Amino acid sequence: MRPRNIDEVVGQQHLIGPGKIIWRMVKAKMLSSMILYGPPGTGKTSIASAIAGSTKYAFRKLNAATDTKKDLQVVVEEAKMSGTVILLLDEIHRLDKAKQDFLLPHLESGHIILIGATTENPYININPAIRSRTQIFEVHPLSIDDMKIAIDRALADPERGLGKMPIMIDEKAKTALVTATNGDLRSALNGLELAAKSTAKGEDGYIHLNLSTIEESVQKRNLVADKNGDGHYDTVSAFQKSIRGSDVDAALHYLARLIEAGDLPSIARRLSVIAYEDVGLANPPACARTISAIQAAEKLGFPEGRIPLANAVIELCLSPKSNSAIMAIDNALERLHQGHYGKIPNHLKDAHYKGAAKLGHGTDYKYPHDFPEDWVRQQYLPDPIKNDQYYHPKENGRFEKAYAKQYRSLINAQRHRQ
Structure with missing residues (x-):
């Protein structure tokens, strides 16, 4: 049932529908090399054969992983004699350097119109030399x-x-x-x-x-949540974004996909990240409960492990959110990378060795527990960045409201020290 021309292709109308990019290429017979990227069975090979059928160019199909450089040479020789050959190169993400180096000049000359097919994200898994000579088109699961x-x-x-x-x-x-x-x-x-x-x-x-x-x-529903492919990363991304956006039902849907794929390690890692990145200081007990739920799921295994995971996902979705902690550490790292650090103040340096006092290390340090409320005005940051402020509290939950009040009080007291 492989389509013989683009009018027979089912789906992918964003590419081959009337007036769309591949349709226009075919009608004008102005083809350029391209990479078709998407899940299995969605029409990548069909589009390639349909393009060849519509343009009447010779069509050859090779596999980048299993076919040899000699197989490529046969196609190139045919192209030199006939003028143009459309080459469908399946699994193009597995094209090695020797085959790539052989192929590139013939792409430049126009003898070979390359149509690469891959289930892997080409922006991550395909060599830039090939990417720069091709158009990249994503195909989608059929409706x-x-x-x-x-x-x-x-x-x-x-x-x-x-x-x-x-x-x-x-x-x-x-x-x-x-x-x-x-x-x-x-x-x-x-x-x-x-x-x-x-x-x-x-x-x-x-x-x-x-x-x-x-x-x-x-037999079984073919869910796109494989542990190594692009679909896995899309599912995990949608999972985190649904929790961040407080959509309980969407988050449970993506959790179900990951459970169906049996991918407990990815669920555990992603939930741990979400708890501390997206909920964080707005609800610290939820972070602790998430870790407990993950540990319970790991001990139980599937299918029972789905129960504590569902508890954690629902709580994280409905919890107040705050990314102030990740923003704070990223601000500190950014300043550090920009060269802002300075010398550690002497009174904070290690004084647990003979001769430290002669160097002035630790001599003026004030021990906070010796003062009322266990706090005393004292400089902790190096001189060049002594007024830096990395943490900017949010007040979406009662916990961070309290932290914010304390933080601002301490900042004000510190900056008004004598």
Whole structure:
């Protein structure tokens, strides 16, 4: 069911729809090399073959990981003879330097129109030399409506699809097929083919595909939350941003994705970061309870571990928020990186060795516990930055309101010292 031209491509209308960038390239026959980046089964290879079919250029397909430099040489020689070859290079993020160096001059000459396909983020995983010579286009999981169009085409097409088979699929089964594969059309078509070819005809001569048959053929929802791929980082990012934005339901949805992927280490690490970065001083007890919930989940494992994690996520979502602590340490680091530090005051230096007093180390230090309320005016920062202020309190919760009041009181007292 691979599309033969861009009019047959299902989905990705932001790229191949009328008037969109790839559509315009094809119509003008002014192709440039590109990288198509997105989840499996969303049309990267289909778009490449459709471009070739629409422009009538020769089309070759190689894999950057498994095909050799010699395979590339064969394609290049063909391009030199025919004028232009569209080369789909799958898994382009795994292209090694030798193959890359061989390929680059032919991209420059225009003999090879490279269409790289990858599930990895090209801005992170693809060499800059390749990136600078290509346009980068992101493809997305197909919508349910697009998936249904493609399934109906496959059922009706007698040459390339299953049209010669007397198949009847009920609406619930079709809905399960297009939703269970999470926008991955390849998985949906594979599941449909398996279901059709493994099911005997009924007494009426038809192959009846019901919900149970489709569920057996597709098996499990294909959630994009793999532990190493781009989808993982997108899910973790959405998880943190949902908690930061106090959206309980969205946060629980992304937590469910990560639980379904079995990725407890990522959940534990991200929740620890969220607790101290986004809630922080607005509600310190929530931070402590989050760590306890993580420890409980690690001891319980899944599926029971989901319970303390859900408790923590809901509390963090509904807690007052403050990023004042991370901002404070980042302010201090930034000043340090700019060269603002100075010499540590003598009275703060280590005095636990013979001869320290002769150097003036520690001699004028005032021990705060010897004074009322365990505080005394005293300079702690080096002279060049003695008036620096890194912490800017927020007052979104009762805890930081109290901290803010104390901080401002101490700052005022310190700066008015005699």
